[in-house]
């Protein structure tokens with residue numbers, strides 16, 4: 059977004075003169091919301107980021123958290139929403155490229171990608187085109203750099219028909235002793251490696267910091283969308299992994315939003331340094347680029363390295379071995395000022411700190427008018443009895459939010475590198491083997507977010523996303539250690555949109571503190587609205603979490619394993635039908651109070667599940683999520699190709715008066731588990747010890763899902779029918 063008049067006055071004050079063209083572009087890029095976090099920094103301080111195992115927290119391009127045997131996991135999330143709305147293929151692809159480079163900045167080897175996609179209604183023609191290209195963009199880029207997309211989540215809502223939210227995350231590992239985390243010093247060289255600098259992505263960060271408000275915007279902004287080159291990225295990955303082993307690079311930064319200007323300004327400001335940059339030295343794609351364009355180009359696959367003069371030769375040799383283009387564009391000094399030269403002229407001279415950290419903008423936040431309309435009490439007496447449960451069950455399984463996402467993940471090469479232990483769809487989280495770290499060791503990763511909850515109640519929605527991610531990590535048998543967040547919201551200058559942002563941050567912060575999960579990094583994306591539709595995009599907090607697995611042989615999947623085993627529900631069910639998939643599919647409503655976040659139940663129930671996994675008592679675990687028990691049990695049948703007989707009256711509950719509440723409530727902190735009958739007594743004893751409510755609700759038997767209530771059969775569905783509805787729906791919608 060162009061600089062405001064106030065900001066221009068401020069810049070005048072900082073420089074004590076009229077800014078040059080180059081300086082104006084540097085300020086516009088760096089002071090954009092995207093780069094400076096000027097509207098969000100104040101609230102982001104609320105997020106708890108400390109933890110025993112946190113090696114590098116927020117502030118760098120990516121955080122690092124200790125896992126096992128002197129290894130750290132490096133993971134980060136980012137959004138590529140604006141570019142993906144205009145050019146979905148390149149927008150999504152470069153999102154992947156960017157997040158991988160964030161991981162590389164600490165010298166980590168990227169091992170997995172996750173995508174959290176909030177997409178339009180597949181039956182809408184434009185939305186369908188966006189969906190296809192977003193998925194293809196991610197898959198082409200990910201497959202070509204050889205980093206598998208192992209997990210994520212997808213949500214479909216017509217609110218995203220013209221403006222999808224594309225959040226991607228990357229996970230890497232590195233030996234802690236090799237983390238690229240030295241202090242840059244005066245006299246060190248600034249080296250730019252990788253792709254040539256061109257006109258693509260000019261001032262992309264500024265473009266991402268305003269709403270897209272007319273169809274003309276879509277066309278005019280095509281030049282702000284970058285085009286990716288995964289082959290160069292692959293070389294950079296291999297080079298960085300190699301050079302990290304040699305320990306000769308002090309510091310690495312991605313050239314992301316704001317390009318060279320932002321990378322140099324953040325580097326110098328963070329270490330109280332200055333720099334001299336000679337733009338003529340940079341390798342260019344288009345030779346008619348003006349110097350002020352070179353500074354803010356967001357051409358992809360470029361990184362900044364800080365190398366001491368003594369070590370440069372080693373770096374140079376390796377760059378040449380890999381055939382990676384590079385330029386020494388300047389050096390660091392103690393001046394605290396960034397000086398940029400072009401053809402012998404000094405074209406910019408800016409104090410680094412003033413450039414890097416604009417004043418925090420305190421924005422007004424007000425509760426939107428529709429909040430009270432949406433947050434109405436949903437009384438069971440107002441809900442008509444479900445007459446045809448069988449039909450409703452199948453309709454829910456076909457709902458794109460529930461149905462198998464195989465159409466998406468089958469386009470991803472998720473088995474690249476043979477780390478993936480659990481096939482997509484078979485576990486609540488992806489599990490990755492870490493052979494280089496130690497025998498039997500692994501990590502689990504998962505991304506979550508629920509825009510229906512956050513739209514209705516951003517605080518609860520964001521808190522529940524943290525809890526959901528935590529449960530998914532616990533379900534496969536991992537110990538959650540840290541999360542990162544991406545807060546996707548509307549225009550911060552509009553108080554009723556900004557309110558969503560503040561509430562989401564508070565929700566994440568509260569739940570993360572309660573669950574003792576440090577939020578080690580994150581991003582904020584504002585201006586996610588599509589004014590041409592005259593409807594704002596639903597805001598959402600996306601959470602990506604990592605858990606450690608000490609013994610990969612104990613990993614648990616969600617598919618039913620053996621006839622005659624028992625099905626237990628862990629946790630208490632409340633009559634919480636507000637904001638549920640049931641209400642949406644059955645009555646076409648998206649309202650009511652979102653399920654209450656219950657951190658103490660989360661901790662207690664997760665502790666119990668972890669103990670069951672550790673003792674080897676559970677054969678399948680699945681957390682209860684969107685769609686309630688109905689969907690959770692159906693998925694266990696579908697993946698295990700086994701039938702089940704359940705009695706809903708056996709579900710421990712408070713205040714549920716009708717079976718619909720027991721079957722479809724989205725009460726948090728619940729799990730379904732499969733146990734052999736021989737361990738039932740021990741498991742029930744253990745539950746008592748943990749103070750956890752459990753109910754034996756059914757048995758694995760036959761080839762039908764039989765749902766009964768108090769001994770009366772409500773419906774019977776052949777597992778084949780369930781499979782058919784669940785597995786084929788999205789394929790059909792997308793073909």
Ligand SMILES: [Mg+2]
Pocket residue numbers: 486530680681682683
């Ligand atoms: Mg789950």
